[in-house]
Amino acid sequence: MFNWIQKFADWLVYHVFGIAQESHLGSSLNFFIYDTFKILILLFMITFIMGIINSYFPIDRIRNFLSRNKLYGLEYFLASTFGAITPFCSCSSVPLFIGFVKGGIPLGITFAFLVTSPLVNEVAIAMFIGMFGLKTTLIYVTSGILLGTISGFILGKLKLETLLSEWVRNILENAQTEEELQAEKKTFLQRLPEIIKEALGIVKNVFWYVVIGIAIGALMHGYIPTGFFEQYIHKKNPLAVPIAVILAIPMYSNAAGVLPIIQVLVQKGIPLGTAIAFMMGVIGLSLPEAMLLKKVMSIKLIAIFFTVVTVCIIISGYLFNLIL
Secondary structure, eight states: OOHHHHHHHHIIIIIISOOOTTSHHHHHHHHHHHHHHHHHHHHHHHHHHHHHHHHHSOHHHHHHHHTOGGGTTHHHHHHHHHHHTSOOOGGGHHHHHHHHHHTTOOHHHHHHHHHHHHHSOHHHHHHHHHHHOHHHHHHHHHHHHHHHHHHHHHHHHTOOGGGBOHHHHHHHHHOOOHHHHHHHTOOHHHHHHHHHHHHHHHHHHHHHHHHHHHHHHHHHHHHSOTHHHHTTSOTTOTTHHHHHHHHHTTOOOOHHHHHHHHHHHHHTTOOHHHHHHHHHHHHHSOHHHHHHHTTTBOHHHHHHHHHHHHHHHHHHHHHHHHHO
């Protein structure tokens, strides 16, 4: 879908700018240009889709279903499973967060979706099967869904709604109810300009967060060699899993970008559980993601979110090492 962006980035960096493809600068700049275009396009597309869903989809029914106490935590599992079957990544966090919260989905359930969505998707599953086999893939998918379920449950019980950013609270205060939308009885073509305007407004508001976040990730991508991590996360180090997760947080990549690195780490003797914990940290707890979330969460809420998910990933890493 985004091959044209990659070709444009290659052409601009390696031919127009004349920067060597093997250089750190060339790798970083190519990464920055490609991901900036891709993420901004994704942000608009997802926000646009969420706008349509908010206008037409019976979100109240989903809210009421997921919020029933008699589900005994099943609502978190369902949200996490839904995250696993949707092709969203951490860069989609802002529009998804707004769409879920605006639709009345409880915050903990929203977190369950956001944790699992970047970790488990069709790209990760396909590459995992090819690199590590079906058994490891099934264990990874299961652990990813459980990670989102448990993290969402914990965050939901902490009652963190007051820590949403003022920007999100203003959006929620100005949001129309489903009854008001039904009363207007607008056609899709009549609502379309409003949906596009709202989508563009969200992209405009988070633009610099996206650019700064990707710039940080590009520097990490181009200038930190794989060998840098091997000296810290070898199998004889009992603290290798938490160190791997902490080292992963400043980085930024998706499953397709980080899985080849994980394969190399495993081939060089890094325990698979430690390597997977590192991958989960890169995908689900990146510093650029924190930059994006800053628009919708307070710093305190981001810190709580990252802490809970970090602890869950570390536990998962140790369990992976025991099982595999």
